[in-house]
Amino acid sequence: MTDERTNDLWLRDLEGQPSPQALTDLRERLLRGLRYALKQRYHITESDIEDFVQDALVKILDNLDTFRGESRFLTWAHKIAIRVAFSELRRKRWENVSLQDLVPETLGSDSADASPLAWLPSDQVSPEQDVTQQNLRALLAQLIQEELTDLQRQALIAVAIKGMPLEEVARRMDTNRNALYKLLHDARKRLKQQLEAHGVTVEEFMGTFSAEK
Amino acid sequence: MKAKSKKLTNLLLTILQTYAREIGCDTCFEHLDRYVEMTLAGKDASAVMPLVYRHLQTCPACREEYEALLKVLKRS
Ligand SMILES: [Zn+2]
Numbered sequence: 001m002t003d004e005r006t007n008d009l010w011l012r013d014l015e016g017q018p019s020p021q022a023l024t025d026l027r028e029r030l031l032r033g034l035r036y037a038l039k040q041r042y043h044i045t046e047s048d049i050e051d052f053v054q055d056a057l058v059k060i061l062d063n064l065d066t067f068r069g070e071s072r073f074l075t076w077a078h079k080i081a082i083r084v085a086f087s088e089l090r091r092k093r094w095e096n097v098s099l100q101d102l103v104p105e106t107l108g109s110d111s112a113d114a115s116p117l118a119w120l121p122s123d124q125v126s127p128e129q130d131v132t133q134q135n136l137r138a139l140l141a142q143l144i145q146e147e148l149t150d151l152q153r154q155a156l157i158a159v160a161i162k163g164m165p166l167e168e169v170a171r172r173m174d175t176n177r178n179a180l181y182k183l184l185h186d187a188r189k190r191l192k193q194q195l196e197a198h199g200v201t202v203e204e205f206m207g208t209f210s211a212e213k
Numbered sequence: 214m215k216a217k218s219k220k221l222t223n224l225l226l227t228i229l230q231t232y233a234r235e236i237g238c239d240t241c242f243e244h245l246d247r248y249v250e251m252t253l254a255g256k257d258a259s260a261v262m263p264l265v266y267r268h269l270q271t272c273p274a275c276r277e278e279y280e281a282l283l284k285v286l287k288r289s
């Protein structure tokens with residue numbers, strides 16, 4: 001499928017009062033793109049896809065002035081439609097999960113379940129067999145408990161251990177995906193520094209683990 | 214490596230491979246269209262935009278959107 005409009009033409013036809021033909025063409029392209037991108041997800045209906053495209057069109061028209069022409073216009077438009085669709089899918093998938101369920105705040109209190117290790121998957125490995133892993137797990141749990149702020153700890157557990165998408169954790173913390181990424185980046189930097197202070201480096205870590213096959 | 218400790222391993226690797234300088238999701242998104250087009254043109258986008266590459270390794274949401282965009286463009 002070739003793009004019959006140049007970037008300049010797309011912009012000319014969409015800026016101000018958009019031409020109905022350009023809107024129809026764009027809408028058709030985005031529908032085809034999303035249908036294809038979401039093909040393997042059986043729970044998504046055609047009407048979901050139409051809603052995503054409708055939301056994306058609004059976003060695209062609102063943000064035309066941010067298009068810098070560094071790619072084809074349609075690539076940029078697909079990028080926006082994909083973000084709209086995937087964000088909405090993540091929202092729906094996680095809508096019934098609260099952060100409180102995922103990361104209980106009792107963490108670190110003196111109740112029996114609240115050991116710093118409780119949230120790190122504790123597998124039935126015998127200590128003799130896997131001393132290094134056990135020690136690392138304990139060390140990491142301790143560092144997460146002691147070196148991170150409450151917010152960093154909560155976000156790291158939700159994202160890295162429980163697998164909740166960044167933007168969903170962000171929504172529940174009244175922030176956004178970008179800011180949460182930065183908060184987690186700071187947390188990772190802190191933990192890395194502390195792990196290295198304990199002699200754990202990425203080289204040593206890879207060595208230890210690959211030797212244990 | 215034992216599969217059952219995969220989560221721990223991944224978490225440790227993510228932490229140990231943290232860079233002092235990383236971009237956030239917004240900056241990654243800004244450059245994603247160009248990055249994908251370069252990839253499709255057979256160019257080494259990761260060499261030209263290492264920070265985007267790195268972010269895509271670290272951020273599952275951006276990675277998922279990158280893969281979807283690549284898929285859509287490959288077809289059109
Ligand atoms: Zn991201």
